[in-house]
Amino acid sequence: MTPRLTKRILTISLIVCLLGYAIWFSRNQADHLTAMSKLAEQRTAASEPAEPKQTIEEPTSKVYSKRIVEYHMNVKLEDSPIGKTLQGSQSVTWTNPGKNIVNELYFHLYPNAFASKQSTFIQESGGKLRGDVMKEGSYGSMEITDMQTEEGMSLMKRMQYVQPDDNNPNDRTLMKVRLSQPVKPGQSITLNMKFNVKMPGVFARMGVAGNFVMAGQWFPKLAVYEPAGMRGRTTEGWNIHQYHGNSEFYSDFGTYNVRIQVPEAYKVAASGFPTKSAAQQDGYKTYQYYAEDVHDFAWAASPDFIYAEQPFSAPNVPGVRIKLYLDPAHKDLQERYFHAAKVALARYSEWYGEYPYSTLSIVVPPKEGNGAGGMEYPTLITAFGAMDDNPGYDLERTVVHEIGHQYFYGMLASNEFEEAWLDEGFTSYAEDRVMETEYGIVANLPIESSYMTDPAPLSLFAWKYKDSNQYAENVYTRGKLVLIALEKQVGAKTMAKIMKTYTKKWAFRHPTTSDFQRVVEQVTKKDWTDFFNQYVYKGFMTDYAVESITAKKVDNNGTSAYESKVILRKKGGDYPQVPVVFMFKDGTSVKRTWDGASTTIQYTLTHKTPLDWVMIDPQDTMVLENKRINNYMKAQIDEAVKTRINFSTAKLIESILNALGW
Known part of the structure; x- marks a missing residue:
């Protein structure tokens, strides 16, 4: 924007002559531009304000x-x-x-x-x-x-x-x-x-x-x-x-x-x-x-901007001038802004390719200008309004996120009308990586997946979502979770190769979701049609549930034992390796991995003590699982607990009926 x-x-006419050097009809005007710039500096030097001088640059020959x-x-x-x-x-x-x-x-x-x-x-x-x-x-x-x-x-x-x-x-x-x-x-x-x-x-x-x-x-x-x-x-x-x-x-x-x-x-x-x-x-x-x-x-x-500038270079950042335009309320926080910008540029250029521009400007609006905050433009981002003199890590997170857009919005330039997740979801994924790597802040993915109460296809046109909440829920958070789910399946090293291949191949070319899918398949040498159909082109989440547990006492070669039958059900999208833990009364645990392909699966386990409980994905590895309440079931409920549950349920029903009657 x-x-x-x-x-x-x-x-x-003058501008075309001066700057034509970098455009189609260049005719050796670079020397003219330099001379005119020096002349302008000489003419205005006497009236230049105390504002720190910005570095004057010329167009490059690289296209x-x-x-x-x-x-x-x-x-x-x-x-x-x-x-x-x-x-x-x-x-x-x-x-x-x-x-x-x-x-x-x-x-x-x-x-x-x-x-x-x-x-x-x-x-x-x-x-x-x-x-x-x-x-x-x-x-x-x-x-x-x-x-x-x-x-x-x-x-x-x-x-x-x-x-x-x-x-x-x-x-x-x-x-x-x-x-x-x-x-x-x-x-x-x-x-x-x-x-x-x-x-x-x-x-x-x-x-x-x-x-x-x-x-x-x-x-x-x-x-x-x-x-x-x-x-x-x-x-x-x-x-x-x-x-x-x-x-x-x-x-x-x-x-x-x-x-x-x-x-x-x-x-x-x-x-x-x-x-x-x-x-x-x-x-x-x-x-x-x-x-x-x-x-x-x-x-x-x-007129209130406090201006500061710092040069920065890294292995894939040949040289960038980071320019900071601070609201006075954040005048003492400039080093935090610069540090966040530097670590973001260093990491993104390492992961996704060289930052090709010579400048990056950060604008910090005043508190009352917060509506302009948290936004990305080519080589310029805005932080949120300076509302707090101690904003916590929201300051760093906002800068890191918006600089991420320099890649997925700025350089790749996907169509945000039609495929917004290619910008927002990818940037959110990249932002989390920087926040964890540089600041030790790890995203709580099980909590974030539980927020997915209204999943929808990521390929919807932006205005086809029901409202701004459903748009943000899917385009930002579910989009990011889909990428993390992909990473869980291919491994971090392969995912890094996928992301770098995608960003370098499609820079300045307006890619689509199908272009990204092709990169995934080229790198992994595997068909990902089912994954993309379910989680990208449709609004699936993962939902594996413990449906029932039945047990009976049996004779096991002359020894008394217990046979437990457990039925698990798939209610959402596929997941290739579904971890399951069975815990028995004597503390013995048994682990199984279900391929997750069929609608249901039955496990029959015989053990000397009864089955105590069953849990799907106890380590929360399935990041697209948004209904974890049905991942766990206890084989038996104590009578006192059952009574309390029944009483609470009765009171809840009574309250609902009273409310409806009123």
Whole structure:
């Protein structure tokens, strides 16, 4: 999700020349860019504030993605009678990656999710997200004020809001533009646009809280055109969805060159890296950022940020500048933020491949800006709002989790509309590994599996879940548990190979669940169709139960003994090795392993003393087992205990009947 006008032709021409070095039509402009950057530094040195100087960087020659899109943008943060607004312009170039002629483009206009109570986002979410509530009357919106071709032809009358998911005529988060000229395969089109954004009170990842501004999903963003074969498509076409209460985002990789104007007291954090020192003029400060091989661009601004920067390198992190933008309430916690970022980068790069970017920014919002917290953007993350001066390990966990998204959201860029678990479930799995390895915090998996009260397929579109609780339960927690269950079966070493193979093979390529399954099968040389069908494409959990115990006294070669028959039943998905323990009255235990394939199995055991109890999975190794209450059965219940149980049951029934009668 991306962060939250003027002299257009001259400005864009200059930017293209300066930064064209890293793009398709590079013509040796690197020296020009360096000279212009030095000139800008000389001109602004006298007016540079006390804010620590950021390192000025240049584009690299390494290209990771296909760079389907290219944005050159200008945005100005202004105060107006209706609140804080963004005045923006952009020149966006799109290259047709398919084999067919394209006659229209689609743009996501995410701020319109907050335009009224009738938008699809508000209707589905009820104006609530992750515990935050949209303030009454605090609306936001986006208006396209101009759209032209490079030749100067207006496309304003060719724009149309569309609602492919729910036909809600009041939803304006997706726009179609009919082009004046078709775009042939491999050819490009450039549109010049102007737009205004009214910022809502901070909620659902973007907005304003006092002086704090989070610009996420703040510009008209092109949808993804998928060629045949991409993500399993049989025919090429646009992947288009509205902004839903549960959904996040999906975009093409490209380059971003962005000029951000803010009041002179503000400091700016943004995706990518600065290519010039900030320049001041007429009460405003202008920042210039550049990002490449990313699919979004976000920025945050506040006059209150306490800025700190530390370099970091590791075997698979050639060199990264970690930039911290702290709310003053957490000014004494900066080393904890830096340490969490460093261990996360080191571990993730070791496990999943090299971190390819030169920067990573961490924004800590103020307490009242918590709605913008706990979110990921390319090379920029937000922690939760600075509510507590002693936040416990939630501080580290949030940073570790959001940095994990730099891989599964940032580099792999799976479709979060349609397969959110590939981002959230995988990131939650990776987060747990870092928290255990670096901080000794081990997830309580039996408790987490018991939370799975409403399992559903992981492959559902985000808005197809019943509500935000079912979405989070499955996409985050059950998704993670499915990966751990896979690891339990293949072993930690093989699972590490699976994850690294998947992330390195599919980086910058928008993988799907089936792509991940193929990697699992390639690495293990085994068919995993049943596992994926049950636990991914369907909402299965593991549920093995002790159904009955019967016993009788028998003669065993002239010796008195007891024959016990135990029936176990499979009520959920398959598990290949189900451990079972039988405990006898004399303390003797017998262990068995059931292959878990059949619906039921009967065990007959003969022993000198009666069977005392039976327990399935006593060590809690089956992480997808969510109904452990039926894993245990005692052969006999003491009469006094039985009486208490019967009495309690009777009282419970009596209470229910009384309540119904009332």
